[in-house]
Amino acid sequence: MLKQINGGVCAAKGFSANGIHCGIRKNRTKRDLALIFSEIPATAAAVYTQNLVKGAPLTVTKNNISNGVAQAVICNSGNANTCNANGIEIAEQMCELVSGKMGIDKSDVIVASTGVIGQPLEIEPIANGMDELVAGLGNNNDFACEAIMTTDTRQKDIAFEFEVGGVSCKIGGIAKGSGMIHPNMATMLVFVTTDCAISADMLQKALSNDILTSFNMVSVDGDTSTNDMVSVMANGMANNAIIDSEGADFDAFCEALHGVTSYLCKMIAGDGEGATKLLECKVSGAVDDVNARIIAKSVICSSLFKAAMFGADANWGRVLCAIGYSGADVDVNAVDVSFVSAKGGITVCVNGAGIPFSEEKAKDILLQKEIQIVIKVGDGVGKAIAWGCDLTYDYVKINGDYRT
């Protein structure tokens, strides 16, 4: 049983956070440097983008947490520190700055950067901002949230209380992600903190399994970023019996983790660049879960379908079309499609062919802010959920001249 609580990454015992404007962004009204800190060293796990072009911070982080331990996260926005000759050097300097100020090992720092690719990141603003950043460490989840945002329009955070072996634990997370979101491994920046005691191996196992049905099922525009990762720090301060194998305790932790990740997925999809609607595509009846995921992703990624949703147009032909080219093992003559929202549901396609329906009712349903596309593709056991958003004028506007 999960109970939603406040506090984001500061909800779990022993974690504090802060976010400041240090000057990487010219816009002084937007914070650009975040720090998350655990009082004691935590077990750590992460997953990284599958893009061959990887941001320098990811390389440094991967190396730093190879021992399964981390105590702090430092993250800037406004510059991705990617495709720069001195990228590794700068990322390591960021870790050293945290190390120096906090008195922790520099290899216990998770470092991340997000923003434009291919422009050198200056260390000076970060170095100059460290005193202010550290001085403000506290229950400042909101400042950290803001500092990692790029084109995001909304703060993305969540926290839950849950029980492991009768002991109350807390888990919370913050996310950044709006454009360049595509289902292929850890495609955004997400930082999760928990006071649950869990071994590094089991933490990595929980995370690697979770992303298959969480962050890998989100798409905003089909582009897989170079810089994205999901990291979890678990500092054990809840004092539960450490989870070091599968079983009821591990299941309880996984459920709590999925509560955090799936909530953040929806927030990211609903805040897709230029988005006016959150789309949730629910597929059932597939041969297996893998095929169900392929189908759900293909629909949620179709530019044509996304544009139709922007126009509140019940163009189910585009759903069928996207299923047809998905590459999934599927009988297109057994596909049923319905649209569901707060205004009710309407079935528009049965056994791969259109059925008469009220265009007026369909419009009414599709004008809502959250739309479910419910697809039954047969009698199999495979099911999946994918999240996305509509394609709008503002997506083009935001991305037509991002650098200026």
Added chain:
Amino acid sequence: MLKQINGGVCAAKGFSANGIHCGIRKNRTKRDLALIFSEIPATAAAVYTQNLVKGAPLTVTKNNISNGVAQAVICNSGNANTCNANGIEIAEQMCELVSGKMGIDKSDVIVASTGVIGQPLEIEPIANGMDELVAGLGNNNDFACEAIMTTDTRQKDIAFEFEVGGVSCKIGGIAKGSGMIHPNMATMLVFVTTDCAISADMLQKALSNDILTSFNMVSVDGDTSTNDMVSVMANGMANNAIIDSEGADFDAFCEALHGVTSYLCKMIAGDGEGATKLLECKVSGAVDDVNARIIAKSVICSSLFKAAMFGADANWGRVLCAIGYSGADVDVNAVDVSFVSAKGGITVCVNGAGIPFSEEKAKDILLQKEIQIVIKVGDGVGKAIAWGCDLTYDYVKINGDYRT
């Protein structure tokens, strides 16, 4: 040597065409039914969409030309005749109408439909229009061009004269294609006619090979249509010695065919829905051609990159990003990127990292209507060209409410 000539699908000896408004579209100013006719039966070849959801006309056409013979093409726009319970029946009736009026076998008809999916296609307007359609058969390439257009803004046709064994032959083609264009086999409607004598086997071989470097390398929006095909009819009336094996004559034919197909590819990409620019991505130095094609397609398909081109923004980081997630075997640290247009060229990335460049000059280059993205990924022999377009406000507008 190819010499460009007029006439489109009517350029080759023995071919005539027409296009009328029969009433499938409500808009009376736009023709919606096309006929292409050869005086004598022609050898025929075609390639079809790889979407599992296939338009009924494709099924009928595939069956009709399984013997390698065709004499006419009938094609309507305004309705795709796909995902309808009576689709096959209607497509066969269209063939029967041509058969009855022209006195040819109904199995010698290539039938195609393009437009909205999942709305029943009425046969009456087509049946009622047949007299007018047939009466106007002649050198009316332009009418046929218009009749197959959907959201296309420009007529797409081309013809060339070429020599086979010292004999002058002609080849011409028309195309429809604007949205739902994606590199995966025959992703648009293209009808090619030639008076060259070539066996059905060699014609199919020439076409199947050609699309790997022509229509499979075009992308407008990443959606693979359910209805698209490329067909060629060769009636032999040029009286060259029939091409029935590989050799110089076959090579000459393939060159002429590629002249037609690559020209139409550029026209389709440049007229992508809402497009303001034609993008041509040239990749060299890849491990092999297959990897070069994967890279070129990935760049041309990136929504983020396409939006940057709309904004004339030299955001080469998005090029590298798209190469990185392409799945190609590539060393991202050996990638050079330049942008080239009528205003000159500018190199913006060397060995996977940015170099200083004049933003002003880059803007000047990228404000042109035709942009080449020149990418060198190493010292390999693999090369490829892909065509696409920018992502604009109008793409969203066109697809936000296509059905109304």
